[in-house]
Amino acid sequence: SRVIRAPRGSQLTCKNWLTEAAYRMIQNNLDAEVAEDPKNLVVYGGIGRAARNWECFDQILASLKDLSSDETLLVQSGKPVGVFKTHENAPRVLIANSNLVPQWANWEHFNELDRKGLFMYGQMTAGSWIYIGSQGIVQGTFETFVEAGRQHYDNHLAGRWILTAGLGGMGGAQPLAATLAGACSLNVECQQSSIDFRLRTRYVDKQAHDIDHALELIAQHTAAKEAVSIALLGNAADIIPELVRRAQAGGMRPDLVTDQTSAHDLINGYLPSGWSVEKWKAAQKDPAQHAALTKAASQSCAVHVQAMLDFQSMGIPTVDYGNNIRQVAFDQGVKNAFDFPGFVPAYIRPLFCEGKGPFRWVALSGDPEDIYKTDAKLKELFPNDKPLHRWLDMARERIAFQGLPARICWLGLGERDKAGLAFNEMVKSGELKAPIVIGRDHLDTGSVASPNRETEAMKDGTDAVSDWPLLNALLNTAGGATWVSLHHGGGVGMGYSQHAGMVIVADGTDAAAERLARVLVNDCGSGVMRHADAGYELAVETAKKQGLKLPMVK
């Protein structure tokens, strides 16, 4: 079985740094430290791949090695299909993954094509070669908590606590993110093995023996204004209602309530109340028990959501974290299940209105020092952004690099270009050992239409309009991003999303500086435009402040 690792250092394998960047990043996506299942080319997100198969992977590398600075490689669902003449300011790679004509855009048709070797699931950053490991989810969760703190607690989360459940693959980022945001957290998890894993990797600080102990620890650490995370073994469908009863009786109240159990999958994702984990695992493996399991899990979700609603009615901010638990409860008869919002309309959309999203960059040198230098540069560029400083410090301290050293942080319109140009200067001056690759998630301000997630409940009802991500990709191509991708079905599955990726290389040249100045403004500018068009005041203001030209926005 092959072991893939991107080349490091300042020596070129390809003809120039733009193609070298693509050459290294596709390999970095498949680094054993980065990818979930590299031998099957799977990067993350179930079956999100970097290339269709090994033959395609090898040919992508060969084509990139050979590519001139006036040529562009086309990649169609992980297969390199053509090389065409373009020009120096055009992207070097254009990618389209997993796109299907709508009437055929379902898993059944996808699987049929996939089985025949004709297709590939690109997820978001898997097929567009800018995945950087679990740092991404920690940061996104951190931003969500910080924004909640800004909205509800005047930016002060010290002495506050977050109540949630689920310490799985994504949910496990919650305690660390809460700590980085300055809050305590109580994390209910029904499997000791999940808690052990998070304790071992320092994503959670301590485990409580029982509810009383948990509340004692929370009381103690919030009083001391220490941001400590507590795990509690138990079933959320029992513990959350019990915490409601105590709060109603004058006990402690959480300051934010959410949940990341896998309620979207009622067979494998949510332990029913009263069931042991052993009974649950056995039922998962036995199709004859699936109906009963689904029913029991659904009923428990309804109880769980009712408890969340109860907290909300006490005036405590409560949000769905994208696991579909509201829908499950609604289907069980909890008529007002959707009274609490999803996390995007609640916390992320205001950031999107300012063009803020998961900006990220990677040091092609492979040297962590290059990232530390860019960390320092960012603090220098934004001296008053306290959460940014805190994030950068804690990320350096708490989050291990996976593959090529990388950093993520949410920057907005007017900030990303500043950062990109500064990095380019550092490459030019030799301060950094090799060029920097700049990219972002497809979950970003202007790059996605996904009505059950990123574009849930848009103000004007345009949740499903996918003109916007298509325009985003065309604009980034026009501006001269280094590679641009258009994907379908990422995050929420076939039929439910359309989104675009963008990566641009700071190779220290003046030409790169011009491209960075354009693309990093346009990319998030198009997100501010999309939100201004939907009627968000904050986006309209941001557009005005940043001097965007939006012809129909008054």
Add this chain to the structure above:
Amino acid sequence: SRVIRAPRGSQLTCKNWLTEAAYRMIQNNLDAEVAEDPKNLVVYGGIGRAARNWECFDQILASLKDLSSDETLLVQSGKPVGVFKTHENAPRVLIANSNLVPQWANWEHFNELDRKGLFMYGQMTAGSWIYIGSQGIVQGTFETFVEAGRQHYDNHLAGRWILTAGLGGMGGAQPLAATLAGACSLNVECQQSSIDFRLRTRYVDKQAHDIDHALELIAQHTAAKEAVSIALLGNAADIIPELVRRAQAGGMRPDLVTDQTSAHDLINGYLPSGWSVEKWKAAQKDPAQHAALTKAASQSCAVHVQAMLDFQSMGIPTVDYGNNIRQVAFDQGVKNAFDFPGFVPAYIRPLFCEGKGPFRWVALSGDPEDIYKTDAKLKELFPNDKPLHRWLDMARERIAFQGLPARICWLGLGERDKAGLAFNEMVKSGELKAPIVIGRDHLDTGSVASPNRETEAMKDGTDAVSDWPLLNALLNTAGGATWVSLHHGGGVGMGYSQHAGMVIVADGTDAAAERLARVLVNDCGSGVMRHADAGYELAVETAKKQGLKLPMVK
């Protein structure tokens, strides 16, 4: 009510000829000679619009007037939403029309957004500003009929007759194309105004009083081997079944059966049997009646398709002409609706494999002489292409210009760039009075995924893969086309297609020559690539002969 007509001559209104071209072409799309319903901004194809509303239209013109040579205007479903900094070799306009996330990609959701003023149907060349009236489709239809004659009647269409319906924007080309191909035709159309328009523009020769008279005329002209076209006022859902009954009873039989009513749009495109045109128009405007209208139209389509199937079972060649009527009938329970093929697999795909498709150009001067000079230039460039010479002669003689003088002819890979560069030279030398706008339909070799039409029955089963048109749009944007568009739902309606438009201006500069050389090769090259990837030998050969770089094609 406003009367729109594009400016003519060599005087600039905008800052340069690239934006001037867009400025004139959007207006030309709405010229009363060109558009089906200009006062509602409808160009053709049911409700295919050039701009979302008049306010948007005015602002598009204003933005184009102001646009610099390093700026790009973004248009989202007919609304000008942003102007961003790009560079001289980037497109001046990027357009995304009617795109919806697949699960929401249906007429119901479209209509909801459209009613609220949040959306627009772009059809193909309506929303991408390169519609040139019925001429645009004449040659395609001509080629189709000629190919049908070659396959079924040993190249002799004299004394044969074609039965069809629909004399709208595109369908109106059928009688003239049949005549040019040497056949008689009977054209059923439910609106007298559509017939009048075709009579006036010499696209149809005569109108019959009723069925008997129509068949009498057909009998007379086929006997005399005269290629005469007959219009008949009536509902195809009544008349086609009646013609079946007569044929079954020993009456006259058509030699080819097809249809171009707008069955892809069940609210605006297909008159239900038993309904008056007045009742139909009123129901179109009243959302409360849309469900009933859709139902009635669908049922009539089912009857219509059943009659076409009946003709087919008599051994008469029968094809779907890309209006999705088979799908409508199938959904209504006509299980074998897809027994007759679409016209693309039947007649057009071999042309696509050579990169051939509906290349077109427009003289911005407004002077017909400019077109005649380009006609002559083409004959000079391709001295041995007899069908091309014959086409150009017939077109000049029989086809009236609508709006700005324009010409269409199907050219393939290696031919389009030759033509484009020659036109650019003619502009440079002053032989032509003003620049030439070069474009094509979205129905082309590399620009569309539409499983019920252009990509029906692809050799490898990738009919529904829409990566290809997305890559086409990205590549043309990268290459420097003047405007690029991405549309959904054209031709076959919401949910059934994804396609891309491309327009490039020959303004006589050296920079334009470089862009033309790239874009006109890449645009149809990407179509040859798509067909080679699907395993068509002719496309593989074409790619080799033309020196395309296709990494995975051996």
